[in-house]
Amino acid sequence: MQNPYVELESSAFWRSAVADRSCFDVSDLWVPKFRFDRMPIYTAGSCFAQHFGRALSKAGLRWIDAEQAPTGSSEALKRKFNYGIFSTRTANIYTTPMLRQWLELCFTDTRYDEVWETDGRFYDPLRPMIEPNGFASVEEFNEARERTITAMRSALEEGCVFVFTLGLTESWMNKETGMHYAACPGTQAGTFDPKIHVFKNLSYPETLKNLRASIKLLKKANKRNKILLTVSPVPLTATASDDHVLVATTKSKSILRSVAAAASSDNNGIDYFPSYEIITGAPFRSMWFEPNMRSVRQEGVDFVMKNFFREHEKKFGTLRVPKASGRQIEENNDDVVCEEVLLEAFGRV
């Protein structure tokens, strides 16, 4: 052998794989480790995971909708109350500690009992916007939380492909209890108290540690569970890190991307799908972003999913759509539900 590069595939070389091709012809970005048409699919994570759920459902795969709205609910009402957005009503799970907390609630005795009260209404720090006007009482809050936990536990115990989109490293937490919040208190609900509410920009080891703890719980739920990781290409709405938001975004996404690589390497049950690269990669010249350079255009989502299904079929053949597929999510052109974007309201012009 002259050297190891001589025997590499063309996809290993930038010129043949990228530079000499139209960006629309870039392929072989992903070689799936396992099939998606044999198990139900549970989606969770940050905003971008919602696109996955919709596309998988549209393709006829068994997307899990474990907390369905009552018969006859309109799509508008479902969205307002976060039904059918993710597989259960967790709302966006932006960070790995948030994922760990939800899974601890499902599979351990750990409890996160903190409730935020604003103007006589009660809000869940794990999902402050799940009810547009909060819960009427603590009892109602507890019942709703328990319903989501039960639905999530049941779905994960039955076995699934767990699709998780890593979104953020920046988090707010209660330094006394160690609980991570879905949002900074005072932004969506609750009251900010600088004595107990602290900003945490999770490092690579912290993010990975929380993800590994989550994976352990997912495997404990059902050892057949597979995991597909993606990284959200959506930049931060705002940063509390003192860095410029663009610099903070790059740092955050770099950590998440590295964590996804570390978690999926050398593990046949954990895969990484490069939607992040497809949306943000230089060959695509930011064409998939809206003019605000943050929101992803539907064409971008479609291109991501086209790649997903093409590579899946390349490896496993024609998709086998189950006869009893999960309830299809209604297609609409509304934006995905992204609570983080509310931070924009606090920005100075």
Add this chain to the structure above:
Amino acid sequence: MRVGIVGNSHIGALKFGLEALQDDCNHEVSLWAMPGGPFEDKVKIDGLSLSGLPKVYSSSTADGGTGEDVFVGSDYDVVVLYAQSLRLEGIGQGLKEVEKCTSGFRDAYLREISVERFAFQYAKNLTAASVRTIIHAAPLFGEGFVSRKTFKGEATEFLRNAAASLSADFMMQPEDTISVDGKTKAEFLTGSKHLDERSRENDFKHMNAEFGRRIMKEILRKL
């Protein structure tokens, strides 16, 4: 008395029922229908008018197809809103399922399946203009139809109360057309009629001319 009946494909059975009752009907009854869904996308409410809703039959001429497609509620002494979005099985199922939801969702949902529905929105305009209004439930699924949604009395009460809140009356099919398991008896399924007068095999949702006659008879009795 001038009676305007507004609905969807279920108007088909009423048309045949009305023809059968022609000699006993002293009222001027006209039928207006938009079959297929979604009804709300095709028919628009503008005060007392409904646009995009074809007139399909008139008892005075025993004919339809006049090309009229704007229904004006104030032209009638009584308006019957028949079947559209008013399926008791679905409402009953929803009422059961929503018990598990939060009060915030429940309130929004109950409004959505009643007063925010097309028939109720239009009924509100009609009753505000002192037009007598009857909201009539869709026929129950026919015997033999397998569904997790079954008829419950709660749904009737719920819709009756919602109609009363708008000063409208509420009606559903006569008790003796309902089987013990809460379905429309099989005898009313045979030869069921859509608005296009075609019968379809295994149609458990649309009823026949005899059913239409029974419904029309009850409506006329109520006037």
